[in-house]
Amino acid sequence: MRLLAAAAVLTCASTASAAVPDQFGFGSRSTAMGGAVTADAKDFSAGYYNPAGVVEAPDVEVSFGYMYNMQALRVGELDNEVEDVHGVVLGLVAPGELFGVPFAFSVGTHLPDDGLSHVQARRQGVPRWELYDARAQLLYIEACLAVRPLPWLEIGGGIGYLTATSVHFGIRGRADLLSPFDSQLEHEVDGDLTAVRYPQAGLRLVLEDWGAFGVTYRGESNLDLEVDALLEGVVDFAGIEVPLLYQLEASTISSFTPHQIAAGISFQRVEDLSLNFDLTWMHWSNYASPVARLFARLEAEPPPGTPVELPDEPLPTIPIPPEFSDTFVPRAGVEYRGVRFGSERELDGKKVALVEIPLRAGYWYEKSPVPDQGGETNLIDTDRHTWTLGAAVGLNKPFDDVLDGSLRLHMHGLFSWLPERSVQKSSAADFIGDYRVGGIIAGGGANLEASF
């Protein structure tokens, strides 16, 4: 039975996915502007959108927030119950000066609140929402440094982290099939949660009175899921002893984050208004097959004449190349900062009102990188249009004696429409057959930011 269970793993593919910020945004301000902030990221989220931007922070900033995204993804008219994506978002930005050069350090994280790392394994050919199913059940951390060597030039770099899992389990000893309680078995389970890292770097040019231009590079990461198992011992069946060794090693890609290059511009010519446009190239064509690479070996020596039929060693699954296409993701965002009231006070050398209410909106479009699924694979995906809205309530120096800075509550809402996509199989004898997919994603979040 164990052999069968182990063999079942052999043809499994994991659900591969990318990091949370790629799909649901990072930080309420940036998300509310459709993620079009490569030239305009100023808070901890700059660690993801453009590490150079963190040097814009005037003070130490601490953020704490939460986001929830409901996924209603369906085949035909029926919901596939793809898990919602939710978690805690934390951020810290610490600016300073080194040898007269402004610099800043930032760290941010998305922490799923229902687990640290979550991957699912399914057989090749089994339908799954390739880029949405469990993709966000991963811990994401970023840390970066930025400097402003020239008044118009900001440079930043950092590292993104994703969690990965490797598991070993072993069973050794003697199994008595007719008297299981007399069996003497040792069990060993060893799990390891490791981090994979990928580089992030950005550059930002400040165009005086006009706004800014930014470019960001995010590296590729493959997050491995590794399982190895060993069953070693003697099976005692009514006095017939059969030495047995079963060894299994399987590894697969459980999460993939493509190379990305984002370029963005932020027009800030009009007072209190930012108009942002981004274009991101995503190197999906490097997407690795999520089908497991494996090694399996079965050794057993039943005595001659024993009516024991050993199963054949399972044949390895031949991975079908996913053949994803590179995509360009356009983004647009706007922020209006003209709503303010209350008594005037001075903050960081500027005259500001007590209350500021920035208003934000954004949009982005993701063409699906997944090719037509008319063959054996069923990697479900479709295009995605996303609209965002948001606002913040900022209090500048609200409590002079307690907080000599500001408090801002950033909020955002997100709505994605995934237009229907038809899948028509080339083979009439396909066991899955034709289907049509589509859906919506709706979410929102908030983060409270305190600057000192």
Added chain:
Amino acid sequence: MRAAALLVLAGCSSLADSGGGKANLPNAAAGPFRAIEGEELGAGRAAPYVLKDDDDFPRNAVVIDADGDAATLATWIYAAHRVTPDEEEPDPSVPPGEIIRAVAEDGRSFARAFDVVLRAEEAWEGGVVDRPAVVVFGGEHWLFYAGAGGIGAAKGSDGVTFTRVGSGPVLAPSGGWEAAGMPTSPAVLVAADGSLRMYYEVPLAGGSAIGEARSSDGASWERVGTAPIFAPAEEGIDAGGTAEPYALMMTTPEGRSVEQLYYTAIDAMGIRLIGYAARFEGEASFTRALSPVFGGDGDLVPGEPCVLRYGGFSLLYVTEKAGETEALDYPAIAAGVAPADAVLPPAAP
């Protein structure tokens, strides 16, 4: 160490749940089929066998929707059997001489009581009526069956009482590619244009092949083409023969018509499994599925498939050995379900 650091960061987290995304995934419910299990059958029945008798040996069944409504599970099964005279020992190798009908409210727990709907009486039948196929056509139930001299037809209004159509077989041996082989094991469906299509097996020296005939009235049939529509492959599970067809039409969610063909696949070593092939409307040839749809390692020698579609699943009925021991070496009717993770409605008592 790194894991420990991460765990500190995640101190307020709980364990991940089992994960979603598995509900309502697409599936054509065409196979593979798993054998139904004990709790999926009514009381007193031994899964996966939905009809099993070691005296009369019901076998070679076809199952139809009793009320024409796929949302309900009421079904009728037509099976061949043979009543063994009291003075004889039951012998499963004796060809069946009767066709019976039994009823199930859940699609698989068939009542033990049955009606005899046809007995071998005509000379051309040679004492054999076997391998029934039933279709509702023109407001009547049409029963096609295999006799010793070909394929016969009978019709009736209530699904129980049948009157033979003509005095001879509606499909007798022919020349051409059939080489005077005896047509047998009919499967009949009503095409979109309202006509009847029959698929039948012709035993040939190189292994059985499947032919097609068409009819507008059920009584007179015209063979299609000059070659079998489905024949043994050069290698694989049906290199030794393609036999005992069962065909049905379905429309995909994208509106494409698919002609589905289940059959007994016989490999070069004589091992029998249930195979599946299909073609889109307008395609000349059938495409084989990537794998057999039922039969495991073939030890139980499955054959005579029949498939009935319901809302989200399909039931497969096959004739196979009642077990692997010598005492169980007789035919019985087993059932399977696709997709394998389908949850069947509660079984009837």
